[in-house]
Amino acid sequence: MYPTTLKDYLRESHLFRARAVSATLIILLLLLLLILHLAKLQITDHAHFTTLSRDNRVKVEPLPPTRGLIYDRNGVILAQNLPTHSLEITPERVKDLDRTLQELGRIIDISDNDRKRFARLKSHQRRFESIPIRVQLSDEEVARFAVNRHRFPGVDIQAKLLRDYPLKDVTAHILGYVGRINKRELQSIDTSSYSGTTHIGKNGIEKYYEAELHGKVGLQQVEINALGRVIRILESEPPAPGMDLHLTLDASLQRVAMEAFAEENGAAVAIDPRTGDILAMVSKPGFDPNLFVEGISSADYDALQNSDDMPLFNRAIRGQYPPGSTIKPFIGLGGLENGVITTSQKKYCPGYFQLPNLSHKYRDWKKAGHGPVDLDQAITQSCDVYFYDLAQQMGIDQLSEYLAPFGFGQKTGVDITGELGGLLPSREWKRATRNQSWYPGETLITGIGQGYFLTTPLQLASATATLASRGARVRPRIVRSIRRNGEPDPQEQPVSQQLQIARHSEANWDNIIEAMLQVTEGARGTARLIRNEQYRIAGKTGTAQVFTVKQEEKYEEEKLEKKMLDHALFIAFAPAEAPRIAVAVIVENGGHGGSVAAPIAKAIMDHQLLKERR
Structure with missing residues (x-):
């Protein structure tokens, strides 16, 4: 028989109670902590977590x-x-x-x-x-x-x-x-x-x-x-x-100007000389801008970037070309205004010009020469020798000083990005940029728009508009009005500034404009092919050399590659008696201003002026 072990019920009862109380206190403490944390979340941090919750739900x-x-x-x-x-x-x-x-x-x-x-x-x-x-x-x-x-x-x-x-x-x-x-x-x-x-x-x-x-x-x-x-x-x-x-642009005129170039490349700008409104501004060739909107493909971009025709290049405001003979009316006016020449004086043109005591011959485009010519004939027939002589008499300082107010060598201030200002050479410019002296021969070729002289088509059109309005210069503009909240807000009209140049004689302007009329209407005018009976055109042709022909060499156009031909230029305004449009056209490697550039200008003027009569 085994011994019996007695339990201490009293001790076990106290132990149970102690454990129960401890457990209860722990539970109460944990519950209190939970309540405090909930209070913190619900009260103290309510704003913070409400924001987080809202941000998770609201965007x-x-x-x-x-x-x-x-x-x-x-x-x-x-x-x-x-x-x-x-x-x-x-x-x-x-x-x-x-x-x-x-x-x-x-x-x-x-x-x-x-x-x-x-x-x-x-x-x-x-x-x-x-x-x-x-x-x-x-x-x-x-x-x-x-x-x-x-x-x-x-x-x-x-x-x-x-x-x-x-x-x-x-x-x-x-x-x-x-x-x-x-x-x-x-x-x-x-x-x-x-x-x-x-x-x-x-x-x-x-x-x-x-x-x-x-x-x-x-x-x-x-x-x-x-x-x-x-x-x-x-x-x-x-x-x-x-x-x-x-x-200010006319879309139909813009299309006509673009199509008038046909297979040629170049630029054309048409301006209303009364307001400075740009009616057309074409750079040929162009490109499809829609390709760039969502990102152009590498193949398409390479094709545009590497093309010999440079379709991405805006020739109208960034193309800088020698103005060639289109500068002659401005220089002729300068000679008259400064009293260097008169309209009746004649200069004999044997086909070349020589500086005193020098053998170098500065050639005329007409090898046999023009014979005795006055200012009217020199502009009409584009005699280089006459303007070599006039440039020598005026000198580079007077030439630069007179041409600058027309806007040569500076930006026009047109409301579009990327415009370049061309280059009007001067003694100071050459000394500052090349650290060299100015030579008399450089003055001669400046007088026919060659050498360092550079202009953009827009700049040339703006200067032509100033010439058409007899010295009233207006800054070109492209935007005519901005519509704000459905209501048109016309842009402020550019202020016309009258050029302060020499004597500013009305007779001198008349003589230059009459000479430009003979360019298109005279029997020997270099742009007589565009003459018409519906309105009168005052114009001037020009060519700009792409490369220099050596003294003993002959310029043989028919033997040259297309890219080596002279650039063809033409400036004009019409109707001559009350101009409503001024145009500048440059055809790259076009050869002759009268036969290539002038018809493009006429197509532009025909569309603009004749449609007004319809």
Whole structure:
């Protein structure tokens, strides 16, 4: 029989109670801590966590403004916004980007150029921003993706407005184009003003008037679900659309000017001398600016960049050419105004000119010479020898001083980006830039618009407009009015400034204009082929050498390559008695101003002046 062990029930009872009390106290303490923490979350940190919760549910999105439109002077639209759909990827929401692109390629055609553009944009955009992988989707492609949308988180179709230029190459150089904002531009723009905006003006009117065309960004608060899909819009502040521009340009005249060049390259500018309005400004060849809007392919860009015709080069404002004989009316006027010559004085032209005690012959374009000629005949027949002699008498200092007020050697101040100012040579310029003295022979060739002398087609047209208005110089302009909130706001009319040059005799202006009339109407005028009975044209032909012919060599045009031919120039204004249009035309390697450049100018003037009679 085993011994019996007695339990200490009293001790066990106390132990149980102690453990129960301890457990209860621990539970109460934990409960108190929980209550305190809940109080902290609900009361102390309520605002903070409410904000976090709201940010997780509510998203603030920028609303990009609609870019302003651009019209010509007659209301023809030159730059518009077309609705389109693009397939866009938000990298932050895509787990496997390579696989996603591969799968998307089975549904929608994605080219190598699309992938390269996507990679380029991805490299300088933030991960939470959507990036287009395909633009301008067709309706079929939109529908094809819609039924597969659930398979591609982070991929969506966005409806947007795409910039479009209906006239393409006809207005490319004057309008410029918009393109995607790059890294360099991000560093200079106000990013808050461009939130949600992907494009910016790159050149031309689009860049010069970027502030007016862009508009003001709006904002909206949207409620989203766990997948990031928008459920509803909570608040919205609509964007302010960009302002519309109405240009001085005439789209029909612009097209006529472009077509008049046919297979030739060059530039033409037409200005209303009364107002400074640019009626047409053509650079040939042009290019299709629509290629640049969403990112041009490498192949297309290389083709444009490497073309011998340089279609991306704006010849009208950046092409710097010797003015050739088109400068002769200005220099002839300077000779009269400064009392160096008179209209009755004659100079014998044997076909060359020589400085005293020098054997070098400065040749005339007419080898046999023009014989005795006065100022009228020298302009009409474009006698070089006459102007060699006049330049020598005036000297480079007087020449530069007289030509500068017409705008030679300086920018016109036109409202477009990229303008160059040409070059009006002078003694001071050569000393400052080349550290060399000025030579008498350089004065002679300056007198026929050669040597260092350079001008742009716009600059030459502006000077011609000043000549047409007898010294009243008006700054050229392209934008006629800006439409603000639906109401036109005409741009301030440029102020006409009367040139303060020498004696400013009306008879001198009459003589020069009469000589320019004989260029188109006289029996020996160099542009007599464009004479017409409907209005009178005052003009001047010119040629600019591409290369220098040695003293003993002969310029044989028929044996030269096209790229070695002289540039052909022509300036004109009409009607001569009350000018409403002034034109400057340069045809690269055209050969002869009278037969090549003058007909282009006439086509422009015919369209502008004769349509006014219809």
